[in-house]
Amino acid sequence: MYALVDCNNFFVSCERTLDPTLEGKPVVVLSNNDGCVVSRSKEAKDLGIPMAAPAFKYKELFKEHDVRSFSAKFELYNFKSQQVISIAKSYVLDHEVYSIDELFLDFTGFKYINIHEYCIEIKNKIREEANIPVSIGIAPTKTLCKVANRIVKKYPENFDGVFILDSPDKIEKALKWLDIGDVWGIGRRLAIKMHDNGVHKAWDLLQKPEMWVRKVMGIHGVRMINELKGIRQLELDAPSPKKSIAVTRSFMEMLTDKKDVRERVETFGMYCSERLRKQNTCCKMVTVFVQTNRFRKDLPEYKNAVTKILPNPTNSSILIGRVVNELFEAVFREGFHYKKAGVIVNDFVPEDQRLINLFEEDTQNQHLPVMKAMDAMNKKFGKDKVRLGSMSGENTYGRKQLSPEYEAFLKNNTFTEANFRFH
Template sequence: MFLDLTSFKYIDTHDYCVKIKNEIQDKENIPVSIGVAPTKTLCKVANRIVKDFPEKFNEGVYILDSPEKIEKALKWLNIGDVWGIGRKLSAKMNDSGVYKAWDLLQKPEMWVRQIMGIHGVRMMNELKGIRQLELDAPSPKKSIAVTRSFMQMLTKKDEVRERVETFGMYCSERLRKQNTCCKMVTVFVQTNRFRKDLPEYRNAKTQILSNPTNSSILIGRVVNELFESIFEDGFHYKKAGVIVNDFVPEDQRLISLFEEDEQNQHLPVMKVMDAMNKKYGKDKVRLGSMSGQNTWGRAQISPEYEAFLKNNTLPEANFRFH
């Protein structure tokens, strides 16, 4: 894992990293070593030094913050231990007289490009302290799908409806988590295609929203309308799902002039719901249309585990919002 500490101008980097290490050790009981440097590759070098000399760096942190430290580290590090160089490339480097990471920096850039391509040039610059590899920022998902197979085939409309509306709520929670709203909702249902002795049916329908939303209430309303239009009696349903896509950032919504926008009305309720579910556990606060029963997980649990759940979970809040 890499963290960007460039903005920590008024914070002692060493003390901050020691605090991170100790907190992980205390809470998760996982030993951690931290290397700090101008580039990702040099961070790996600093981290390697901490691991190889635990007695010297007993706090588990080492910072390459000067040209002298970087030069000393690279003259110590074998070329095969540089991040991105494997055994075959290491042997090839040794044949050319490159045994340490510092030796690589003494070679002309053209030679490095011929041996390793553009990847080698970037590595060379990283070892010099010139950043070439940026931190990977997680990109928002382009679509979110919540689909489940039921433990038992369902025939009652209300039972299937409750499952589908639950999936819609999970989709809206994920939308809020990445601060986006969707403009398109799809609902599908299907029977068990492996049961040739039963009639087969599958259907799906999509609705484009006039106003993008991530409200569980509004998405649940749309999901219910779509479900009503595709459900057919007389079938044994085995699987259903909800898919939302066509996302826009939450703060860049374009709303219709001809329809009322209820997103802002529901926003405070959604924030409270998310906060309580995060604090007390999944689905502790949910829409009234959700039963809260897990119908797609393991069919049976032992009496001992059932007793444990009863004695170690909070009373569930089941509210219906209008």
């Protein structure tokens, strides 16, 4: 059996750990630059606030119903996610972190344990220690775990946060209830095609001949119907090493001044360097891109990117900063209103396995003590307290709605690098 541990309204739940008075009130969390709603409490959902709703369009509704809105605090969400993962994985031998708020647990071999009661204990432990509410779906396959978890969240009053699909009758009933568009792996376009062919519920898909499924969905579809039947096709995956690091941002306001755009891009390069050092790797390739607002048809449009292969792998903020500045000069054009920019580093090698070009000067080792000292001081005193002169020290997310509690949280905790996707 597998179990899917899924945090409820995760970003909102994290906000409530900072401010318990938010419990029971409508709360939303906004995306970068406080643009769109990316997480909603149950109370906010009941008010009809949709996911990805532009915040400016719902200002009046927020004011009328006293909806509390907050800027995204990704450091907090990563920290709480690591807490949940640490607690949950301590109960099993194998697990897979699927996203920032979801992980699978493997209960293979747990023959003499009541898995339902065991998962209730896990749920209660997470609530007690991390103060995050979770729902747990248990089933023979990962796809059915998603189904069980959806049932828990749809009918919370009927279950104590845990539901198990452990019999053919339960599985059949669940699949006859589940819309085909809600099956894990069925996207919007494929759901339309399914509806056109009379497949409206997950159970309907199982009634189709395998040849039809293979023709419409390929081998992926065959695996899916086997998973829905309770035949395991998807094993737990180990986290794959990162192949690239990107720091990209949309600006709160369009920028026209070259020095303003340069400062943002150089700051992004510094953050890429910090992440490289956190995972003890160096990069051999750096890319810088800029682009205007493609939705502003009244303004001239421009986007461009330039890449450089480095003579020697590095994670030095100084060296990467020089390269980023050089690439920025090549990519920037006057006369445009820039809305977004970013830096991408890739082609990684371990820090202790660098191959040096004999014909190029290598200053990586000269900078390493300075970089490590800077990282140590920022870890102790807070992000960007020690930085290069080209950095302004202002946040790159455009987050206006932060709180003193969050500032205290940042100061009093240390953070690990996230190894999952922010969905």
